[in-house]
Amino acid sequence: MNLTSAFWILLFFSLVKAQLDPASLVQIIATSIALVKYVADIWKAISNETIKIEGELGEALPDLTKILENKELQNMTLEWTNLMKYSADRKVLSQFAAMNARLDGMNQKLSSLELSLSRLVRQLPVTVRFEVGLDRILTLIRPIHSLYDNFRLYQQERDQIEKLTLEDFALTIVSHSTTSIRSLLWQLHDSVLPGPFSLEWTSPPNSTSIRGRRKIRKRRFILEGIFHQFKNYLEVYNGELCNLTKSPQQLIYDLYNLLALTDAKGYAMMQFSWMLLKIYEKGDFTRESDLARQEFEKRVTEKAQVARSVISQMSNWYDRCINEKPVENETYIQFTEVLQGYVVNEVDLNTENTCKEECKSYTAAQEFGCHKKTFCNSEKRCDQGKLHGCTFFEADSSVCMSTSPHRRYDWIEYKSGRLIGQKTECRTGNTKRADSWWRFLYHCSNCICLCDQPGPRSDRYVSLRPAVADVLSGNIVTGVRFVKEGRVVHIQIQEGKSLPRGSVNASSMQWRPVEPITPNDDSTALINKYSDYATLTYEERALDLDHLMAPQGHVVIGLRFRRLGGHINLEMQVAPIEFFNGWVDYGSAVWIGNDNTPASEESRKQVQLHNPDTPLRTPSRPLEDAGDNEYVEFQASSIEKDVGQTTIPFLDAQAVIPQPPMWITGIALVHKGNPGYGGYVAFKVATYNMTDHILVPNSKSVSDPEKEINTV
Incomplete structure (x- = not known):
């Protein structure tokens, strides 16, 4: 049963119970037809793909605000109430229930963000955590979402909820209390774009005490706002970001989505409250509703402007921390007895x-x-x-x-x-x-x-077979890892069906099986240069390290290793994709890679591993130290430290999968290590750059927030 059918059934029973005269009945039906069309327009605007909050909130804002500012809804609702004298508040409540579907869908996509933010908050020193303002952001968001949960509960239990409960809820939402929705939304917005009221938290500029200097420093941080503060932190603590589940750009982008979604929830509750209070004959509230719309437009526009500016400067590369509790063939893979x-x-x-x-x-x-x-x-x-x-x-x-x-x-x-x-x-x-x-x-x-010495004890083989997503199912690459099968190291890809706007169908994601290879251990055999695996030897044991990026508007659909000048070299297959429908043009797919060798004009540089001990003894987390137009040679560990018994570097076997899953537009191989240790070769992935899809509503009444920040 669709929304319109349910409405008419509910209306029919209400009319029977009301026992109205024919003239009133005709007037109610005419009014109801207009109201149903009006509510349907609201539903269409909120459930439309263009209001996915994910960068497209600004695109749908004009349609949404045009509907909500229309005064006919309040007039029709009041007329309906006077005629029927029965359950008008419940009917309005039921119509708002239809708007939840889209917001709930956004909630699910952002579920991993709060986990990432909480994990990040726990990692930060207390002083940094306070200055960045993450604690404050989460503190302001939670009561808004909590009230929205109550809003949903009242929609579900609308036949049993008392009028006094709904009236109290509406008054709480629009009151002037510091804990009201309107107040919380502006406090939250000030954390993104602080206004003059934030100055009360600072000490006078001429303060010379130690405490005063600390407050002045705090003033500078406050005026920068959460996006800029977050950006500064992510740049300074770059080596710690591997604990997150997404790229720095994706993290800030999702934070923007969360803030925009929170604003949308608050705005919906405020508009509902004005309508409900008008039904209860507490006033007209037309001007209040109009001001709420203007404030909503201003907040959305300013947030989008700042978010777009900051996100465009952030890295979209994501990787994993080297596991501090290594387990062979689970968290890492090693070649054995190569040298x-x-x-x-x-x-x-x-x-x-x-x-x-x-x-x-x-x-x-x-x-x-x-x-x-x-x-x-x-x-x-x-x-x-x-x-x-x-x-x-x-x-x-x-x-x-x-x-x-x-x-x-x-x-x-x-x-x-x-x-x-x-x-x-x-x-x-x-x-x-x-x-x-x-x-x-x-x-x-x-x-x-x-x-x-090749032989049964020496695992020294690398698959050259391509790992390509299932194009017949409309899949793209969503993750990658190293695996060892039958003494041969393979690239294994995770694949999933592409959805519109950078999304992936999480239920379709799966690891694509690798094809088994039986290597030839005979060291005297002539290795066919066209074979489907490479063998590491003293003469040929180099692995190229590169950051490969797809052209704009393309996604990764496959990966493979190839031989290039005696090196093992990474290539990726990319294909064009339509942003608004997720359709992949597999017929235009191409393989791309970095063809540079040590003999090229732009020559590759070797990563020198000096006197390296086994990575298992490293005293601290290995950090990325090489990975663009470079190469590393697999070698024996230090004679002094390990009697040269271990082939290093190791391969990081952890799956690199952004959460939530997104389109992947780049793949990198990097070296992570510490001085004096062999380190690891690890994958990185680049998530789709969403900068161009954060649309800023055209509003001449809103000043440039960047200019406001810089001139405060």
């Missing part, structure tokens, strides 16, 4: 079994045997691989053989007491002697080299 520290005597590094050279002479070598079955007989050999970068530390040592599946040693302690690695208790029987010896005048030294 690994390996103890070998130089006598086994040449076919003549001589000791005439030094360890450093063997920059690229092989292991040709195990002389006299000494220490080499106790370890996992590297006789099927290649050895690189050999070096000599000391002659005689004790080696703790590791029980971990992808390590050879836990630590090495030399006769002099020198230790490499982190000394822990070594299992009984796992400590082995590795001593050098003399052969006549030549010293047969134990070297430490880097072993590059």
Whole structure:
């Protein structure tokens, strides 16, 4: 049953109960026809797509205010009341109930914002939290939403609610109390665009006391407003933003939506209250209703102007914090035994079994045997691989053989007491002697080299197969992560159906399965350059780091790795999208990437990892330190710190999914780390830039808020 049908059924029963004469009946029906059309116009304006608050409130404002300022509704309602003497207040209440659907939909989309704001508030130092004003914003918003919940309850229970309750509610909404809706809306607006009344919170400019200086500083912050304050915080504390669930731009944009939605709720309650009080014959309230409309227009316009200005300056990139409780294959992924520290005597590094050279002479070598079955007989050999970068530390040592599946040693302690690695208790029987010896005048030294040996223990493969959204279902990429399947690292995408205005159907979101790959472990096999996976080796182990952005009006629909100049390079597939209906033109999709190499005119720069320990030992959260037109090489961890046993950097395996889901227009690969540690390679995503879709209503009566702020 639609809204109009329900109205006429309700009217019919009311007329039967009223037992009116034919003349009055004709007059009521004529008036009711006009009222139904009028309420339908209100419903159409509020439920129309153009009033989604998400940047489009200004576009629908003229239609909405034109309807609400029309005096016919009050006149028709009063005439209806005089004629019927029955339940006019309930009928108006029922009509306002129809307006809730659109506002409720906005509430659901903004549900994650309050979680993000609360999380952010908890992170902030008390002084910063006060200066930014988040506590105050949340304090002002909650009672407005609470009263709106009561408003909805009265709509649902309109047949049982007493007239006195409704009258008291209406008086509370429009009273001059500091806790009334009108007062709260202006206090909230002053937090966005502070007016002269905010000066009462500051001390005189000529104050010289410490307390006075602090208040003057507070004055500066107050005059900037919540959007500017938030912007300043997000820029200063940029490294902490990964705790949020959205990009800085999306966060401020959603904050604007929340403020605009709160204003819309308050305005609806105020207009209802004027209408109800007129029905109860408490006055005409035409002028009050008109002033409320003008105030609403002013607040909406000024908020939109400031929000648009600030949002245009904010980053739309979103990423995840490196998890402080790492779990392999859940929060991070690592390649294994790509290059690994390996103890070998130089006598086994040449076919003549001589000791005439030094360890450093063997920059690229092989292991040709195990002389006299000494220490080499106790370890996992590297006789099927290649050895690189050999070096000599000391002659005689004790080696703790590791029980971990992808390590050879836990630590090495030399006769002099020198230790490499982190000394822990070594299992009984796992400590082995590795001593050098003399052969006549030549010293047969134990070297430490880097072993590059493919095999069942070495996970060193990267899928080159594209991960593309299901175009037949109208899907786009909504998230991304690294996964390891069958020793091969894949890009896995999350996909979902695109909706209008940057939205995604959350119920359609799913992870697209990766296609299994069986790699060839034979190091002597010729790797086909057209194969669907890449193999990391000493010669080719670089991963390009880039920020890839789609052209304006495009979204990401696919990702893949490719080989480029011996590097693994990221590409993304993008397609045009219609903002107002969410339609994707898959036929015009293209792959884009950064084709620069170290040999290009605009050459890539290598990220240097100096003496890196395993990322698992990092003392603080790794922060982004590289990621645009750069590259990182996978390498062995520090010999001094970890005996070179770990392949670093790791890959961050956490899913990068903005909440609520939005169109994604960019993908980045970055390195996050701390000095002296291997760090992580992580994904970032760019959310759709909504700046151009925050429409500012044309209003000559409203001055430029930016100018007002700068001239206060």
